[in-house]
Amino acid sequence: MKPFKGERIFTPGPVELPDSIREVLGRQIIHHRTPEFTQSFLETRDLFKKLVGCPEENFVFFASSGTGAMEAAVLNFFEEGDRVIAVVGGKFGERWAQLGKRWGLKVIELSVEWGKSVDPEEVEDLLKENPDCKGVLVQMSESSTGALHDVKTLGEITDEKEALLVVDAITALGVYNMKPCEWGIDVLVGGSQKAFMLPPGLSMLWFSEKAKRKLTGRAYYFNVEEELKKQAEGQTAFTPAITLILALKESLNMLLSEGMDNVEKRYRAMSEGTRKAVETLGMRVFPENPTISLTAVFPRDLDADSLRKEMLRMGVRVAGGQGKLKGKIFRISHMGMDLLDMPVVLSALELALKRLGKYIKLGNAVGAYLEALDG
Numbered sequence: 465m466k467p468f469k470g471e472r473i474f475t476p477g478p479v480e481l482p483d484s485i486r487e488v489l490g491r492q493i494i495h496h497r498t499p500e501f502t503q504s505f506l507e508t509r510d511l512f513k514k515l516v517g518c519p520e521e522n523f524v525f526f527a528s529s530g531t532g533a534m535e536a537a538v539l540n541f542f543e544e545g546d547r548v549i550a551v552v553g554g555k556f557g558e559r560w561a562q563l564g565k566r567w568g569l570k571v572i573e574l575s576v577e578w579g580k581s582v583d584p585e586e587v588e589d590l591l592k593e594n595p596d597c598k599g600v601l602v603q604m605s606e607s608s609t610g611a612l613h614d615v616k617t618l619g620e621i622t623d624e625k626e627a628l629l630v631v632d633a634i635t636a637l638g639v640y641n642m643k644p645c646e647w648g649i650d651v652l653v654g655g656s657q658k659a660f661m662l663p664p665g666l667s668m669l670w671f672s673e674k675a676k677r678k679l680t681g682r683a684y685y686f687n688v689e690e691e692l693k694k695q696a697e698g699q700t701a702f703t704p705a706i707t708l709i710l711a712l713k714e715s716l717n718m719l720l721s722e723g724m725d726n727v728e729k730r731y732r733a734m735s736e737g738t739r740k741a742v743e744t745l746g747m748r749v750f751p752e753n754p755t756i757s758l759t760a761v762f763p764r765d766l767d768a769d770s771l772r773k774e775m776l777r778m779g780v781r782v783a784g785g786q787g788k789l790k791g792k793i794f795r796i797s798h799m800g801m802d803l804l805d806m807p808v809v810l811s812a813l814e815l816a817l818k819r820l821g822k823y824i825k826l827g828n829a830v831g832a833y834l835e836a837l838d839g
């Protein structure tokens with residue numbers, strides 16, 4: 465039953481590439497030290513500036529996966545010995561804590577039960593107890609559990625304080641209509657293979673004026689100050705991910721011509737419908753307050769990995785659980801998807817359940833999804 469067109473990817477990174485992006489990726493390389501590249505790069509930067517909607521051009525792109533920009537955030541905005549709070553409610557929160565410790569920060573880990581979202585009041589209390597705290601590191605969308613953290617409220621809390629709010633928005637930027645400077649975010653991290661619908665290898669780092677005053681100059685490859693100087697003029701300190709930058713321009717054009725409000729609406733409709741559909745099947749949506757970029761599902765008495773395997777036999781790839789959630793949940797990405805892509809995953813899910821011996825009436829989940837769209 466494997467489709468002749470090959471596997472479909474519904475994982476929270478990498479996500480499927482739109483045709484217009486694949487067309488750009490298939491072109492012959494251009495050299496980066498040319499007016500041609502500079503012009504395209506400046507246009508790309510202009511579009512990214514529109515996406516984040518802030519007056520300053522405080523952002524750089526790196527040739528790295530998303531974690532590279534997370535490391536850059538830690539290195540460029542914090543000194544050794546700085547005290548920071550890391551919100552740890554999943555695998556990516558753990559990464560913030562590990563990165564901080566590796567580079568000599570004093571990390572206060574604020575543990576959140578996996579699947580729950582951080583209570584902003586707890587962050588506020590910790591900041592009061594630690595007035596020397598220099599930063600709060602958090603995910604907006606914790607992709608490992610599917611939980612959404614309320615970064616807007618966190619922004620109100622850190623706004624008047626010295627602490628920088630550092631947000632890993634790798635599965636949020638390009639999904640939500642994020643307004644970092646209005647929300648009080650100080651450092652924002654994005655990555656190419658998630659909501660930007662590109663191959664992996666390009667990361668983005670945006671920062672506020674407040675963060676800019678803290679630049680440490682500690683990094684070499686990931687040096688924000690040196691990169692910004694070059695990138696503002698349409699060049700880069702090192703060889704850029706040329707093709708990915710050209711493709712990012714197409715991706716940003718797609719997002720902005722749909723309009724970020726509409727993009728967010730599309731993801732909201734897809735995720736709400738998917739949640740209703742899986743609940744119809746007797747499964748539980750894993751996070752309490754879910755992100756709209758993906759849906760993490762707890763199939764209760766079923767082994768999530770057997771279910772995934774069955775779906776893969778039909779050519780539908782969804783992601784499994786990470787860390788302590790391995791085998792317990794599966795994750796359906798909405799990123800890069802159209803409304804009518806979801807019935808493909810839900811159909812595979814229904815058939816897989818039936819093949820694993822679960823009695824279900826075929827079509828119920830797909831029906832619930834379509835009803836939700838129509839409603």
Ligand SMILES: *Cc1c(COP(=O)(O)O)cnc(C)c1O
Pocket residue numbers: 476477529530531532556603605606607632633634635655658664
């Ligand atoms: C994918 C992801 C990352 C970064 O992973 P890379 O493999 O380095 O691109 C970081 N944080 C979140 C929330 C993610 O979803």
